Amino acid sequence: MDKDNLYKIETLLSHNTRDDENDRALTPPIAQTSTFYFNNVDQVKKAFNFETDDYVYTRGNNPTIRLFEEKMAVIEKGNASVAFASGMAAISSTLLSLLEPNDKVVFHRTLYGSTHTFAKTVLKKYGIESIFINLTDSDELKKNITKDVKVIYFETPANPNLELIDIQKVKELIGEKNIKIVVDNTFLSPYFQNPLELGADIVLHSATKYISGHGDVVAGVVVSKDVDYIHGLKFSYMTELGGVLSPFNAWLLLRGLKTLHVRMKAHESNARQIAEFLSKHKKVKNVVYPGLENFPYNDIVEKQMKGTGAIITLEIDGTKQDAIRFIESLKLFKIAVSLGDIESLVEIPSEMTHLGYDKNELEDFGLSEKMIRLSIGIENAKDLIDDINDALDKI
Ligand SMILES: Cc1ncc(COP(=O)(O)O)c(C=O)c1O
Known part of the structure; x- marks a missing residue:
């Protein structure tokens, strides 16, 4: 769809982001393939160097997954997106991509259980300190914005107590510091909240929930306005850690998004x-x-x-x-x-x-x-x- 800025979200959701004039399929086919063949080695080189966006291997990219990612970027008001095999794959890859040993990450104290466990156990193992505070209290946040903090991460509404964090306020308090705001938008979906428009750098979802909507998929997705960041997350973390979404699940998610x-x-x-x-x-x-x-x-x-x-x-x-x-x-x-x-x-x-x-x-x-x-x-x-x-x- 080439009028993303003109159409309202209901129209964007109902239609494909782009139609394929080769097959004219109203519902896109599932590209159920692990690999893609090339016509010559020059074509291979160009794809590997990202000079073209040709498909190589489904753990890197796939037509059905790409359609899902394009649609998510549009409806979540970002410029690029990367799909994952689960919400936790999205969360763990995002945090690992943004943090290094000796960095600190500030979390809102109430978090989905596995996110909390990941922060407390896995990040700790790699020398990253997780600080759990009450982000509904601006003074607590101010006190904890120290020089080693690289990420502020929260769900709003928080799972399960529904505490809300004011995203614009968090952005204001950070000022010019190089700290990324990551928001888990699972509870509201892009239909009810768009964190990137409020100052978040990165928004992620357990797409298992409202985005699928039918209880038949486990999936995750990350969206940002920063195209280079998403490129790095996709090709240095999603493909290397291997938490790739299956084409069939991408297709089910595209179907879910329509409604x-x-x-x-x-x-x-x-x-x-x-x-x-x-x-x-x-x-x-x-x-x-x-x-x-x-x-x-x-x-x-x-x-x-x-x-x-x-x-x-x-x-x-x-x-x-x-x-x-x-x-x-x-x-x-x-x-x-x-x-x-x-x-x-x-x-x-x-x-x-x-x-x-x-x-x-x-x-x-x-x-x-x-x-x-x-x-x-x-x-x-x-x-x-x-x-x-x-x-x-x-x-
Ligand atoms: C708010 C929130 N974020 C992330 C997740 C993890 O997503 P997944 O189960 O798709 O890995 C969940 C799962 O319940 C969740 O509720």
Whole structure:
């Protein structure tokens, strides 16, 4: 599509970024091949020297993967993007590409469990110091911007407690220092938030979630305005560490993206109704959902988000056993890790996605043992509310 700047995101999502006049296929074919042949050695040399963008080997590039990367760059308002085999491959490769021994990286204290474990164990092994602070507090950030800090990394909303970080504020506080801001935008998708427009240098996603949307792919993607950075990330980290996306999964992601806007609106509409219902129920406390009247970061919602997403956290007014009874009594919500699928999912982070956090430290990381996380799907809202109501009746 050559009018990226003219079309609105719904149109960009619905169409291919470019059509192939050779096959005129409305849905692009899957280039299910590991390697690509050349007609002569000169062609090989030019491809290896990046004088042409000819395909060489699928671990470096592939037509279906390239289509996905092009589309992600457009909708996430960047200039280039690289796909990965998983969100964690995207996260680990990005951090390794930006950091060296003796560097420091500042993380928001609440993070997806495996990201936290990667920072605490793998980065440490390579002499990189991870500092976990409360990035919702500007003073804490100011105190921790020291000369060895090379990266500030956060999720906004954070998984699972939905704390929001003001991206523009972080950018302002860094000033001219050479520190990269990396934002995990998984919870909102490019439809509801574009961190690169707010001052982030790099945005990444677990594409397993809303970008796929159908719970049938594990994938990751990184987008930036800096074309050279993405080139280096792709050819010095993705290809060398080997976390390549499969062409079939790229194709499924392209299919998922076509309905991202429709799904996100449906997820959000359901989530709003469910959050309102939960916040009025006497057996429920601490309902957290952006936009709810008592949500502490509504000023940031207004400033940087185009929608409030579909993740809700809550606690049952009772014991952890009551929380377990509640989630086991739900019929439509499946007990599962992951989020962003068509189907509604439920989990207790301290027992599942965030098991890597030391139980004694949970509170320090903004989590509670009894917290329940709901990923609201696109079923009928009343059916979901009735399911929750029936499960609450059982405790
Ligand atoms: C916010 C966030 N980032 C990253 C990941 C990791 O992604 P993946 O499971 O695709 O490796 C997850 C997974 O749940 C997540 O929730």
